[in-house]
Amino acid sequence: MVVDDEELVRSGISAILDTAPDLTVMAACRGAEAVRTARVVRPDVVMLDVRTAEVDGLTVLRQLRSLPTPPHVAMLTALDTDVYLGEALGMGAAGFLLKDTSPRDLISAVRAVGTGSGCLSPPVVRRLSHRVPVAIGAGSRLAALSEREREVLALLADGLSNTEIGSHLYVSVTTVKDHVSSILSKLGVGNRVQAAVLAARNGFMATQPPSL
Structure with a gap:
């Protein structure tokens, strides 16, 4: 609609x-x-x-x-x-x-x-x-992500769908969904949009060099 x-x-x-x-x-x-x-x-x-x-x-x-x-x-x-x-x-x-x-x-x-x-x-x-408040310590939670989860998060923050992320990383959509679920849990956020905002807040997007 x-x-x-x-x-x-x-x-x-x-x-x-x-x-x-x-x-x-x-x-x-x-x-x-x-x-x-x-x-x-x-x-x-x-x-x-x-x-x-x-x-x-x-x-x-x-x-x-x-x-x-x-x-x-x-x-x-x-x-x-x-x-x-x-x-x-x-x-x-x-x-x-x-x-x-x-x-x-x-x-x-x-x-x-x-x-x-x-x-x-x-x-x-x-x-x-730049507009959404980030919980204290949220940035440090990025350090808890695995290397592959960081790759997935960077692509997610750059606007890619699960299917596009899977194609980029040569993994199945199911695997991407599992990674996204783990990322949300580790970051303590409710959805992928909030995860993307947190990633961008910390300069962590596919079009930018990851910074932790």
Whole structure:
């Protein structure tokens, strides 16, 4: 389900996603209609604009995540709205995508969110790393990761899905999931988005030299 107050944006994103044979856009609506529509169509994934007019995006996110069968929600954002992203992270957002994401990456992101992998736009992760508080001692927990777990974390923080990480490291998706689960446990975070933010906060991304 695509949620954005601008009809042109809704129709554009829907048209892109409908080109993928394994994806179906169940509905496209404004923020004020999101919860009611989600109750009817029960989407697996919601692409939600962080800024909606009548009801703000954070309120919509909270309401969607409170549904009996909550969908995975990825936030659509522009870099000038990053003031809202820390709150969205705490409310259980499954990912963050810039509105200028390429069609190919948008489709890949929806697939990743649908499998529970989440989606991350590296520029947004870096902005989040400066806004989201990190628990005392969290950085030192990176030292507890194995060498392979550090590799997985760096790729995760750079926005790769489990499938992409597996292809990069020549391991199965199941193995990647096991590594991600171990990483979350060792870092004491609730999801891969928080792990990515912690990694970026410590200069630990695939596009940057790891630093411990």
